[in-house]
Amino acid sequence: MKITYISHATLLIEVDGLKIVTDPWVKGASYCNQWHLFPKPLSPDLISDADYVIYSHGHEDHLNPESLQLINKNAVIFYPYSWYGGTTEFFNQHGFKHINEVVNEKTVHIGNNIKVTYLSNNLDNVVVIESNDTVLVNVNDALPSASASMIDYFIAKIKKRWKKIDYVFSSYGGAAYFPNAVHFANKNDREIGETRELFFITNFCKIVSGLNPKMAVPFATDFVLLDDNQRWINEVKFPRDKIKEFYTKFTKEITGTEIIEAYPDDYFEDKKIIQRSTYHQKKLNGNLLDTVDAEYKTEIEEKRKTTYLTLPEFQLLIEKVKKHILEKQYIIPESIRKKIKFSVKIIDAENENILTTSFRETNTQFTLSNLPDKDADLLIEIRSKTLAYALDNEWGGDAIIIGYGAEIFIYSEDSVTLEYENYCVRLLSRYPNTKEYLKKEPWRAIKYLLADDVKRNNLISKALRNYGKLVDYSDPILGKRDLWLNKSKCDVCKACNI
Numbered sequence: 001m002k003i004t005y006i007s008h009a010t011l012l013i014e015v016d017g018l019k020i021v022t023d024p025w026v027k028g029a030s031y032c033n034q035w036h037l038f039p040k041p042l043s044p045d046l047i048s049d050a051d052y053v054i055y056s057h058g059h060e061d062h063l064n065p066e067s068l069q070l071i072n073k074n075a076v077i078f079y080p081y082s083w084y085g086g087t088t089e090f091f092n093q094h095g096f097k098h099i100n101e102v103v104n105e106k107t108v109h110i111g112n113n114i115k116v117t118y119l120s121n122n123l124d125n126v127v128v129i130e131s132n133d134t135v136l137v138n139v140n141d142a143l144p145s146a147s148a149s150m151i152d153y154f155i156a157k158i159k160k161r162w163k164k165i166d167y168v169f170s171s172y173g174g175a176a177y178f179p180n181a182v183h184f185a186n187k188n189d190r191e192i193g194e195t196r197e198l199f200f201i202t203n204f205c206k207i208v209s210g211l212n213p214k215m216a217v218p219f220a221t222d223f224v225l226l227d228d229n230q231r232w233i234n235e236v237k238f239p240r241d242k243i244k245e246f247y248t249k250f251t252k253e254i255t256g257t258e259i260i261e262a263y264p265d266d267y268f269e270d271k272k273i274i275q276r277s278t279y280h281q282k283k284l285n286g287n288l289l290d291t292v293d294a295e296y297k298t299e300i301e302e303k304r305k306t307t308y309l310t311l312p313e314f315q316l317l318i319e320k321v322k323k324h325i326l327e328k329q330y331i332i333p334e335s336i337r338k339k340i341k342f343s344v345k346i347i348d349a350e351n352e353n354i355l356t357t358s359f360r361e362t363n364t365q366f367t368l369s370n371l372p373d374k375d376a377d378l379l380i381e382i383r384s385k386t387l388a389y390a391l392d393n394e395w396g397g398d399a400i401i402i403g404y405g406a407e408i409f410i411y412s413e414d415s416v417t418l419e420y421e422n423y424c425v426r427l428l429s430r431y432p433n434t435k436e437y438l439k440k441e442p443w444r445a446i447k448y449l450l451a452d453d454v455k456r457n458n459l460i461s462k463a464l465r466n467y468g469k470l471v472d473y474s475d476p477i478l479g480k481r482d483l484w485l486n487k488s489k490c491d492v493c494k495a496c497n498i
Contacts, residue, residue, distance in 0.1 A: 001013060001014070001015050001131050001132075001134045001136070001268075001269075002014040002015075002267060002268070002269045003136065003167065003267060003268040003269075004043075004046065004265070004266075004267040004268075005217070005219065005262045005263065005264060005265070005266050005267065005277075006021075006024075006026055006041050006043065006044065006046060006047060006264060007025065007026050007037055007039070007040065007041035007044070007222060007264050008023070008025050008026075008037060008061060008219070008220055008221075008222040008223065009022060009023040009025065009056070009061070009062055009140055009141075009169075009171070009219060009220035010022060010023055010024050010025060010026055010041070010047065010067075011023075011138075011169065012046050012047060012050075013129060013136070015111070015113065015114050015131045016111055016112070016113055016114070016131075018051045018052065018110065018111055018114065019049060019050045019051050019052070020050065020051065020052045020053075020054060020110070020114070020129070021047045021050040021052070021053050021054070021071070021075075022053075022054050022055075022056070022127070022138060023054075023055055023056055023062040023063070023140070023220075024047050024050075024053060024064060024067045024068065024070070024071065025037065025060075025061050025062065025064040025067050026041045026044035026047060026064075026067045026070065027044060027064075027066050027067045027070060028064070028066035028067065029299075030060040030061045030064060030223070030403065031060055031061070031398060031399045031402060031403025031404075031405060032383070032385055032386045032389050032399040032403060032405055033385075034225060034227075034386075034399065034403040034404050034405055035060075035061055035223040035224075035225070035403055035404075036223060036224050036225075036226055036296060036299065037222060037223060038222060038223060038224040038234075038288075038292060038295070038296075039222060039263055039264055039279050039288060040264070040295060041264050042264045042265045042277065042278065042279075043264070043265055044067075044070065045070070047067075047070060047071055048070050048071060048072060049072055050071050050072070050075045051075060051076065052075060052076045052077075052078065052110055053071060053075050053076070053077050053078070054078045054116060054127060054129075055077070055078065055079045055080070056080070056124065056125045056126075056127050056138065056140040056141070056142065057080065057123055057124045057125055057140070057141065057142075058079075058123070058395070059141070059398060059402060060398060060402075060403075061223065061402075062140075062141075065094065068094050068096075069094065073095040073096055073097070074098070075096065075098070076098040076099075076100065077091050077096055077098060077099045077100065078100050078102055078108065078116060079091075079099065079100070079101055079102070080101070080102055080104070080118050080120060080125045081101040081102060081103045081104065081447070081448060081451070082123060082448060083434065083437055083438065083441075083444065083445050083448045083449075084432050084437055085437075085441055085444060087099065087101055088101070102116070102118045103118070103447070103448075103451045104118055104119065104120040104125075104448075104451040104452050105117065105118065105119060105120075105451060106118065106451070113131050113132055114129065114130070114131045115128075115129070115130050115131070116128070116129050117130075119142075119154065119157065119158070120451075120452055120455075121142045121143065121146060121150060121154065121454075121473055122455070122473040122474075124140065124141050124142035124143075125140070125142055126138065126139050126140065126142045126143065126154065126158070127140065128158070128162065130162070134166050134167075134271070135162050135164065135165050135166050135167070136165075136166065136167040136168075136169070137158060137162070137165050137167065137168045137169070137211060137213065138169045139168060139169065139170035139171070139207055140169070140170065140171060140220055141171050141175075141220060142154075143170070143203065143207050144170060144171050144172060144173075144200050144203045144204055144207070145174070145200065145203070145474045145475060145478060146203070146472075146473065146474055146475060147471065147472035147473070147474065147475045147476065148206075148475065149471050149472065150454075150471055150472065150473060151203065151206055151207060151210070152210075153454070153471065154207075155207070155210035155211060158211060159210070159211065165211050165212070165213040165214070166213060166214045166215065166271055167213055167214070167215050167216075167217065167268065168207070168208055168211050168213040168215070168216045168217070169216075169217045169219050169220070170204055170207055170208065170216070170217075170218065170219070170220070171200075171204075171218070171219065171220035171221050172200055172201050172204040172218040172219075172220075172221055172238065172240075172243065173197055173200050173201070173221035173237050173238060174196050174197060174199075174200050175402050176401055176402055176478075177400060177401055177402070177403075177404050177405075177406065177408075177425075178421075178422075178478075178479065178481075178484070179192055179193075179196065179481075179484035179485060180192075180193050180196070180233050180236075180404070181230075181404050181406060181407050181408060182408045182410065182421055182484075182485060183407070183408065183409050183410065184409075184410040184415075184416060184485045184486070185410075185486075187484075187485050187486070188489070189232070190232060190235075190236055191489045192484055192485075192489065192492065193232070193233060193236035194236045194489075195489050195492045195493060195496075195498075196236075196484070197236055197237055197238045198238070198493070198496075198498050199475075199477075199478070199496050199498055200238070201238040201243065201246060202250070202496075202498045203475075204218060204243070205246065205247050205250040205251070208247065208257060208259075209247075209250070209251050209255060209257070212255060212256065212257055213257055214256070214257065214258065214271060215257070215258050215259075215260050215268070215271070215273065216247075216257050216258070216259050216260065217260045217262050218240060218243050218259070218261075219262065221237065224289075224292055224296075225404055226292075226296055226299055226300050226303050227303055228303075228304070229407065230404055230407075233404070234289055234292070235289065240261055241261055241283070243259055243261070244259040244261065247259050260273050262275070262277075263275075263277035263279035263280060263283075264277055264279065265277040265278070265279075306347075306348050307348065308348055308349060308350050309346070309348060309349045309350075309384055313384070314346065314349045314353070314384075317346065317349075317384055317387065317388060318346075318355055318368070320388070320391055321344065321355060321387065321391065321428070322355070322357075322366050324391050324427070324428075324430070325357055325364070325427050325428075326364060328426075328427050328430075329359065329364060329427065331423065331426060331427070332359075332423045332427075336418050336420075336423070337359045337423075338359055338360060339359070339360065339377075339414060339418070339420075340357075340358075340359045340360070340377055340420050340423070340424070341356065341357070341358040341359070341360055341373065341375060341376050341377055342356070342357055342376055342377055342378050342379070342380065342420065342424045343355065343356040343357075343372040343373065343376045343378070343379045343380070344356075344357075344379075344380045344382065344387075344428070345372070345379060345380065345381045345382070346382065346383070346384050346387065347381050347382065347383055348383050348384050348385075349384060351370065352368040352369055352370055353368075353370070354368065354369050354370065354371065354372055354379075355367075355368055356368075356369065356372065356373050356376060376411060377410070377411060377412045377414065377415045377420050378408060378409060378410045378411060378412070378415050378420055378421055378424065379408070379409045379411070380406050380407075380408050380424060380425070380428070381406060381407045381408075381409070382400070382405060382406040382407075382428075383405070386399050386400065386403075386405040386406070387428060390405070390428055390429045390430065391428065391429070391430055392430070393430065394430060394431065394432050395431065395432070396429060396430060397425075397426070397428070397429025397430065397431050400425060400428065400429060401425065401429070406425070406428075408421050408425070410485065416481050416482055416485050416486055417481070417482055419481050421481070422479070422481070454471055454473075457469070457471070458470050458471060477495060477496055480495075483495055
């Protein structure tokens with residue numbers, strides 16, 4: 001088995017003359033021009049003649065439409081089976097005819113000597129690829145944000161089935177907008193951002209030490225933000241060249257696992273790493289982040305230009321937002337909703353570009369102004385394109401929630417303790433309604449639940465109100481607003497046990 005690291009979460013795996021590509025993102029930006037590949041791929045064309053394409057999940061930095069177009073249309077697609085449909089139709093629209101939705105814990109065979117197994121953690125998946133005597137566990141994004149109990153569950157499940165693991169590939173950094181894009185009173189954004197990255201790198205170490213592979217490769221965190229007000233987020237990521245040292249301190253012993261600092265074009269063969277990437281030399285010459293200005297000069301210049309909406313365009317967008325909020329406001333419990341007043345600023349619109357929504361009156365009220373109301377609880381700043389995308393597409397909210405598509409300024413203590421910001425961001429997105437899908441495609445839902453014992457047991461526990469037996473998919477501490485917005489770095493570290 002030869003494994004070439006292409007970029008981000010994209011690997012090229014070659015076995016017996018077959019080429020397998022994972023999660024291809026090798027071209028263009030993701031999340032409404034928010035995420036940009038860095039380090040950039042050096043050999044993106046290597047994925048073009050793939051025989052198989054294996055997807056771990058549907059986030060745009062993994063299921064990337066622009067990169068998908070580079071792949072020959074005879075490639076066989078593997079995608080995890082889930083409660084929502086549309087997978088086959090999506091790939092058909094892009095010219096692919098051979099699509100396999102793989103059920104959780106099912107093993108599929110490729111050729112004579114290759115096996116692929118999906119292990120689902122809600123909508124994310126660990127993918128295990130094995131050939132002859134080589135086992136590769138692609139953790140991807142499935143576990144670094146998972147709860148401690150879920151990480152332990154997966155480690156036990158994987159180790160029971162695969163006693164000896166050669167490679168583990170795993171992400172090691174955060175992605176969601178919270179808390180980095182949320183600003184409040186005395187919160188130190190940079191300090192809290194660095195602490196959040198410590199949380200993820202600690203989980204990376206838990207996963208790797210539990211699986212105990214021969215080699216562990218941190219990846220799938222290879223992107224930068226180019227907006228001037230968000231560039232600092234690139235700088236707080238945990239340095240890849242410090243992960244090996246951190247892992248050694250974390251384990252406090254020699255585990256036999258080698259932490260590999262890999263870059264695009266490096267490859268693994270015969271269970272050895274061949275570091276041929278030119279990024280190794282660039283890194284010796286200085287901080288790789290220092291090259292972003294040169295590599296993305298045109299994109300940064302475009303970011304700094306603003307093309308303003310016409311008045312009819314702005315009015316159309318505002319009416320769409322108002323209509324959506326009225327339809328979606330039911331998601332906020334009434335006892336909380338009646339306290340909220342929030343503003344949305346369309347930053348590429350002129351004059352009275354702030355829409356304020358108040359739920360405090362008998363009927364929901366909307367006003368347009370040049371400044372947020374003094375008694376507003378929070379302000380969300382967003383581009384029109386991102387907002388329209390979030391409203392028009394079923395999974396478009398990812399552009400805000402994962403892609404850092406908005407900056408949020410909180411003005412009231414209640415906004416923190418009662419999580420107004422979380423509700424208001426959800427009001428600006430159109431995620432699939434799970435209950436509606438279950439009613440529309442009940443047999444698909446049943447098949448999905450039968451294959452996922454964690455989700456099935458959680459549903460039973462909820463039905464029986466036995467909440468103590470629930471297993472969290474992601475760590476609930478990541479969403480604790482009062483902790484990340486109102487407390488110090490030391491308080492966060494204590495709460496996260498890091």
